[in-house]
Amino acid sequence: MKKSCYFLWILWLLSNLAFSQGKFYVQNDKETDKIKFQLVNNLVILPVEINGVTLSFLLDTGVSKPIVFNIFNISDSLKIKKTEKVFLRGLGEGEQIEAYKSEKNMFRVGDAINLNQDLYAIYNADLDFSSKLGFPVHGIIGFDLFKDLVVEINYAKQYLKLTNPSKYKYKVCRKCELLNLEFYNNKPFVAASIGKENAKIPVKLLIDTGGSDALWLFESDSLGIKSDKAFFNDFLGHGLSGSVYGKRSKLDRFTIGSFNLETTNVAYPDSLFIVYAKKHTSRNGSISGNILKRFNLVFDYKNAIVMLKKNKYFKEPFYYNKSGIELHHNGLRLVREQDDKIDLEKSSMLRNENASNSTRIILNPQYKLTLKPAYAVIELRENSAAYKAGLKINDIILTINGKPAHQFTLQQVMEKFYDDDGKQIKLRVDRKGIILNFNFKLESPLLN
Incomplete structure (x- = not known):
């Protein structure tokens, strides 16, 4: 009896998998699943598994086939087979982007699975949205997910709910x-x-x-x-x-x-x-x-x-960037920090007991060097508050209002530039090895 039930379960699973090939299908009893996402700069970033590798994807209703990029260190693990070269065109002033079409990839978004998904892989290192957002993004997914499922985006609670269309029921609202x-x-x-x-x-x-x-x-x-x-x-x-x-x-x-x-x-x-x-x-x-x-x-x-x-965001006012600065994540930099875990009395030291003046040389100081994110100016609006104060493109922000910039996410730093008119901003920057200080007040760009 157990073997018979097991065999029937295998048949049911295979039939559902076969049905889902070439399309997304939620593979659980309820035929619906909820996936948490990160809301970064008003964008939905969610986990997507490709051929067994979990990546971070931007949910984009403006894209047709999934696009994968920023994958140089994991391209072998993804097992992407290049079938043909194509050229993609998007918004912007540049040329078309070279990409490779890949077929028969396994995609999983929560319990939603597609065993035969096409994608486009871009191997251009210059296309890197992660540095712009300060958050890892390896690709974009859109139409192929939306066409197969009913997709609920709950911005307030930051979750995505995917449901097979035959099971979705609209509630009275x-x-x-x-x-x-x-x-x-x-x-x-x-x-x-x-x-x-x-x-x-x-x-x-x-x-x-x-x-x-x-x-x-x-x-x-x-x-x-x-x-x-x-x-x-x-x-x-x-x-x-x-x-x-x-x-x-x-x-x-x-x-x-x-x-x-x-x-x-x-x-x-x-x-x-x-x-x-x-x-x-x-x-x-x-x-x-x-x-x-x-x-x-x-x-x-x-x-x-x-x-x-x-939802709860509906009545939020609309703000503009009042500094004129756009930042991006510019790799990592070594930062000297105090290490609170080290006890100076117990740290290693050398004593010269015979000298007339006792000398202590601390060999294990109460500081450590750590790698922290660096935020650099990538765009600077002309005649903006920061522009008039003397900031320049490629300046690396070290501190903002007296606090180390690396203590904040990129989004948190940028949010400080959307504050009230007249708010004082103090920046310490590294400009090609020279440390400089700048002060300016936020001002509405529409009054310029």
Whole structure:
């Protein structure tokens, strides 16, 4: 009897595995699973296992096939078989990125498994989002996960819930709203509107969980989509093909469904950097992490709908970087620290008892050298507070307001630059081996 039950269980497992080949399927009795993620700079970073190796992936509704990069030390373990060379194009000013397509890879996200997943592997060391976020990121995953499962993103509690579509049941939720999705090149678009003075302009926006900004709009005189008179030029972010620059401003109002957000951050990327994105002629821009995180979302690609519910972040004000500094993780540096574990009275020392003046030479001092993260200036906005104070690109931040920079994560350091107007910032930096001190006050860039 036991052998018979065991045999039936094997058949059930094999049938489910066979069914899941080429698609994601949640392999447990409840057919649903919850996965914790890290929210870093409004981006969802979650664990993804590829061919038995667990990596950190960015969840990006704006990407079709998974992309793997930053894998030089583990490429052999991943057992990625290169089948053909391809070229990928993303946002940014650079050229196409060389990649290799790989087939028949095993992907696991929690209990969701795909035994036959295609991916693109990039071996370009210059493409490194980890240094920009100060958090390890080895790849991007999007459409292939969303198309097979109902995906709930709970930004408030930082978990992802994956459910097989046949098992998902919508709960009665009076505070939730269902919106229709449209798809172009496997990317989800949603209708919204922007308010400028007394005008209400309808827009079609890409839902981009892979962007940390609030809202990007493509300027169009004919549609009335253009920046306010109060704006500033700025670095907007990194795409697959390089950096993106443009104008930043404020919107009087942004509306999605029945939800209204006031005084919203908005960016208008220069057309030079978004040529590829504008090939979808009816697209007016993107809605990204700084707005999306204000909702808990349920994506149901099979029925082409997304459900929104306000969460604890909804009423948070929108802030801009008031320093003008953008930092990245610039490797490690040796830092001399006091070692509290060492007792000076018990430490090794040499005594000269016969000398007229007793001398003690401490051979084991109460300090140690440790490797700590280094944060360097990668972008510096012209005429910003930091720019006028004398900061330069490649300066390494040693201390911020008297505290060692390495005591904070990159995100925590950057958050200090979003504080109130007039906040004093004191920086000690290493500029090519020369230690310099700078003081400046945060100031709103929209008042410049």
